[in-house]
Every structure is written in C-alpha cells, then in structure tokens.
C-alpha cells in the first residue's frame with residue numbers, strides 16, 4: 001500500500017514532510033516517552049533536514065540514526081553523518097541523540113557489527129524511517145549488484161546493520177537491513193525530479209527486486225509507504 005503526495009515546490013514538500021515527521025515523533029513521545037528517527041543521506045534531504053531542525057519538539061527525547069552510511073570518516077564530504085551534522089542536528093534538533101553507523105579504525109564488517117550492537121538499543125520498530133532512491137532503483141544502500149543484497153533484502157534476516165559493496169556505490173556501505181526498515185511506524189520515500197518519478201514508475205512494473213531494490217519497499221513493506229515528490 002502506498003500514498004503519493006505531490007507538491008509544487010521542493011520547499012512545500014520539505015514543509016509537509018517536516019510536519020508529518022514532527023507529528024509522528026510527537027505521537028511517539030506521547031505514547032512511549034521517546035522517539036526514533038532513521039534518515040537517509042544523499043543530496044535530496046538537505047532542505048527537509050533544515051526545515052525539520054527548526055521544529056519545536058522535545059528533541060532531547062529523540063534518537064536519530066542513519067538508514068545507511070558511506071564507509072568514510074565523518075569529516076568527509078561523502079559522509080552522511082557530516083550531512084546530518086550540518087543540516088539536521090542543528091537549531092532545535094541539536095539536542096537529539098545521534099547514533100552513528102561509521103566506526104573509525106575498523107573494517108566495514110567490524111563497523112557493521114558494532115553499529116548493529118549500538119543501534120539495537122533503539123526501540124523497534126523505528127517511529128520514523130525516511131528513504132531516498134537513486135536513479136538506478138536503489139534505496140538505503142540496497143544497490144543493484146550489491147554483494148550482500150540477498151541478505152539485506154531478506155525480510156527474515158536479523159534486524160541490524162550489514163555491509164554492501166557494489167559497482168555504483170563508490171565506497172563500501174553500511175546499511176540497515178530491509179527487515180529493520182519495513183515496519184517503521186511512519187515510512188516515507190522522499191524523491192524529487194521528473195527522472196526519479198519515471199524510475200518509480202518503472203519500479204512499479206513487473207521485474208526482479210535485485211534489478212531495482214526499491215521494489216522490496218514498494219511490494220513488501222509492512223507499513224503503507226508515504227511517497228513525497230516534487231518536481
């Protein structure tokens with residue numbers, strides 16, 4: 001099941017997505033005293049992050065982590081941690097607790113084990129998970145041709161963080177498994193531009209998940225997928 005939300009501008013999308021996320025976090029805090037938010041990196045979410053960061057929430061009760069991370073130090077301009085530090089974990093949201101996936105001085109595999117351990121203290125399921133999508137149909141770090149794709153997409157796999165290496169991924173990646181994302185209480189896909197809309201249409205057509213891993217989310221998520229799109 002999915003709902004498609006279309007906006008005239010990227011700022012209107014950022015406002016609406018920030019409202020929806022703030023609402024979901026507020027509801028979680030009311031129900032359980034705390035909230036969790038897993039976000040994706042890449043270039044698309046900057047405006048949304050900046051907008052969300054100013055929302056007046058009890059951010060000290062919110063734990064933020066990454067859906068996926070590039071295996072680079074946080075100083076790198078390829079780092080999603082770096083992106084969050086600059087755009088999300090600032091303003092009111094500077095009070096949130098951030099749990100990184102990257103670990104210095106470790107192999108990617110060791111970092112995945114550590115990240116799985118450190119993030120398993122976060123309530124399951126995530127209150128909010130926001131996904132992005134690449135024009136090759138990847139989401140999170142579920143890349144076509146990824147060496148660990150079968151495990152990453154296996155709904156029965158242990159929830160946690162695994163490594164993925166893929167020809168188009170650049171550096172090795174750390175990613176939450178599909179099993180850890182598909183039941184988020186609020187699950188959104190944030191995409192912008194006509195090209196990504198066409199890619200989404202192509203993913204909705206029959207085909208193998210391994211070719212366009214976003215299909216796993218479209219077809220097998222346990223929560224209705226809220227798709228936010230602007231030109």
Ligand SMILES: O=C(O)[C@H](O)[C@@H](O)[C@H](O)[C@H](O)COP(=O)(O)O
Nearest residue numbers: 040041042043044132133134140
């Ligand atoms: O670290 C990452 O690269 C991601 O989390 C990834 O899944 C991203 O959401 C898509 O690649 C879209 O990226 P863009 O927004 O840059 O198109």
